[in-house]
Amino acid sequence: xxxxxxxxxxxxxxxxxxxxxxxxxxxxxxxxxxxxxxxxxxxxxxxxxxxxxxxxxxxxxxxxxxxxxxxxxxxxxxxxxxxxxxxxxxxxxxxxxxxxxxxxxxxxxxxxxxx
Amino acid sequence: xxxxxxxxxxxxxxxxxxxxxxxxxxxxxxxxxxxxxxxxxxxxxxxxxxxxxxxxxxxxxxxxxxxxxxxxxxxxxxxxxxxxxxxxxxxxxxxxxxxxxxxxxxxxxxxxxx
Numbered sequence: 001x002x003x004x005x006x007x008x009x010x011x012x013x014x015x016x017x018x019x020x021x022x023x024x025x026x027x028x029x030x031x032x033x034x035x036x037x038x039x040x041x042x043x044x045x046x047x048x049x050x051x052x053x054x055x056x057x058x059x060x061x062x063x064x065x066x067x068x069x070x071x072x073x074x075x076x077x078x079x080x081x082x083x084x085x086x087x088x089x090x091x092x093x094x095x096x097x098x099x100x101x102x103x104x105x106x107x108x109x110x111x112x113x114x115x
Numbered sequence: 116x117x118x119x120x121x122x123x124x125x126x127x128x129x130x131x132x133x134x135x136x137x138x139x140x141x142x143x144x145x146x147x148x149x150x151x152x153x154x155x156x157x158x159x160x161x162x163x164x165x166x167x168x169x170x171x172x173x174x175x176x177x178x179x180x181x182x183x184x185x186x187x188x189x190x191x192x193x194x195x196x197x198x199x200x201x202x203x204x205x206x207x208x209x210x211x212x213x214x215x216x217x218x219x220x221x222x223x224x225x226x227x228x229x
Contacts, residue, residue, distance in 0.1 A: 004158060031215065042119065043205060043219035056216060091159070100147045100166050100214040106158035 002026065004107035006092050012113045018080040021110045025074070025094030031055075032075050033095075033104060034067060038088035049075060050098070082114045117142050117208050121220035129228050130198055136191040136223045138180075138206030147214060148189040149207040150180055153222075159205060165189065176200070201227045 005024045013019050025032045034046040046065070047057040051072035060067070064083070069075040079086050089111050093104040120139045128134045140146065147166050151159040163174025170182040180191045189206060206220040 033215070033217075035217070035219075040221070042221040043207075043217075045216050045218070048215050056213070058216075093159075095215075098215055100164075100209065103161050103164075104215075104217070106151070106160070108156060108158045 004092055004094050004105050006090075006107040006110050008110060009108065010111045010113075012115065013082055014115050015084055016081045018078065019082055019112060021077045021079075021090050021092075021112070023075045023077070023092030023094075023107060025092070026096075026105055029094035029096050029105075030072065031095040031098060031102075031104075032069060033093040034075070034077055035091040035093065036088050037091065037109075038085070043091065046077075079112075082112075084114050087112055087114045117146065117210065117218040119206055119208055119218050119220040121204075121206055121223045123223050124221065125224045125226065127226045127228060128196055131195050133194050134192065134196050134200075134225065136204050136206075136225065138189045138191065138220060140187050140189065140206075140208045140218075142187070142208065142210070145211045146208040147211070148180075148182055149209075149217070150174065150178070150189070150191050151205045151207060151219075152202045153205065154202045162191070162204070196225070196227045198227050198229060200225060 007022045032049040037043045045059040048055045049069045066078045089109040091109045093106045095102040149164045150162040165182045173179045203222045207217045
C-alpha cells in the first residue's frame, strides 16, 4: 500500500509569487490534514478535510492560503501571494476514519522557501 | 488552547545507553497523547499513543511512554538505543472533543553515537 505522497518535495519561490502544494492521501482515506512546521518550531495544524468538505480550518493563518480537495481524493494547498514567513515544511496526513484510535499517516513534507 | 513542551531540542546518547525524551503539556480538558518519529527524508511515523487505560504504553521499536496526569507529562523512554534510532521525535496531544486536531511539540533530535 502506497503511503501519503506530497509534491513537490522542495520549492523555492520569490516573495509575491504563487505556489501550489499537492498531497495524495492513502487510497480510501476520507480524512486529510495539512500541517506546517516553521523554522524548526512546533508542527501546527492548518486544516482537516472529510472527503471534499472542510471539517476544521481553524489553523489556516490568513486568506492567502487556499486548500481544496475536489472529488475527495488529492488535495492542494495554494499560497498566493507568498510571504517570507510562509517558509517552512508543509506536511500532509491522512486517516481512514475519524477518531483517536485512527492513526494519522504523514507524508514526507514539502519544504517551501520564500526569498 | 493546548501547548506541548519538549524541553530538549537535542539529545546526544551513546549506543546501548538508555534514553528519556521529555514531554509536558498544558490543557484544561482531557487529552489523548502521541509520540511520532521522523527519520531523515521520511514522513512522521506513529511510535505509540495513550488513549485510556494503563498509563504505561508500549510502542514500536522497543519504545515506551508513561502518562502522568498529575504532572501533565508523557515522557518517552527506551532502555537501550541503537544507531538506527537517530531521528527527530515529536510529542503531540489532541482533545477529547476535537481529537483529529493535533498539537505538536517542537521536536527532539535524538543523536545516537557509536
